[in-house]
Amino acid sequence: MVSLAMYLGVMGKPTEMGLIIAACSISIAFLNLDRIQKFKGAGFEAEMRQAVEEAHATVEQLRTLAATSTESTLTTLMSGNFFDGTTLDHRLSMHDKLVECLQHFGVSQKQIDEARHMWNKGVGVIYHRAICQALADRKERNIVNLDATPERIAAAKGFQELLKFERWDAPSSQEMRAFIQVKGLLTEQISELLSDYAYFEKTGRIKRREVFVTL
Secondary structure (H helix, E strand, O other): OHHHHHHHHHOOOHHHHHHHHHHHHHHHHHHOOOOOOOEEEOOEEEOHHHHHHHHHHHHHHHHHHHHHHHHHHHHHHHHHHEOEOOOHHHHHHHHHHHHHHHHHOOOOHHHHHHHOHHHHHHHHHHHHHHHHHHHOOOOEOOEOOOOOOHHHHHHHHHHHOOOEHHHOEOOOHHHHHHHHHHHOOOOHHHHHHHHHHHHHHHHOOOOOHHHHOOO
16 A cells, blocks of 8 residues: 555655555554554544553443343342242243343353352252252142141251341251251252252252242
8 A cells, every 4th residue: 555655656646645645544553453552644643542441441341330230130030039920930031141141241250150149049048948848848838738747847947947038048058968967857859959959059050940940
């Protein structure tokens, strides 16, 4: 392009030469977006470095905003599960879509984990609730099994006291298993639920979704 400008100058075509010089200036500026602070030539002026840095800062601010908004949304989404409302299956689908959006926006895994913090605690509460019902030998969530043994009823009461619901602080899967083993009430159903919970603690993913949505 520079050679062409020189040629047009020799040929006595100043207008065409000026256009080529302007094109050269713009090309050089855009080829060095990440390096130049300020470029000026042929009527073209660019302060690219600052623009790029400001753009990066704005994108990071948007990612932070998205993560913070998602944290609030997921917490509300999970809390609604404890007071009826839409199904748990639907809430899981909404969770997955929100996390997928964060990943699409380039939000860091650390930010995503922070946004999911209360959601994950809520999942622990759900597993605790399901295991407590299994301990009490309940067939329906809100219906007491009058045929349950006194040992099971007492164990379920003690197990329930392990949960600090006001903070959504459920015991870990290991703590749950240890408590139930001491009581001698570890059934196959409870063992599978504990394994599912341990898998979630490790991976952040639901192992048997078709079972979890019924808890």
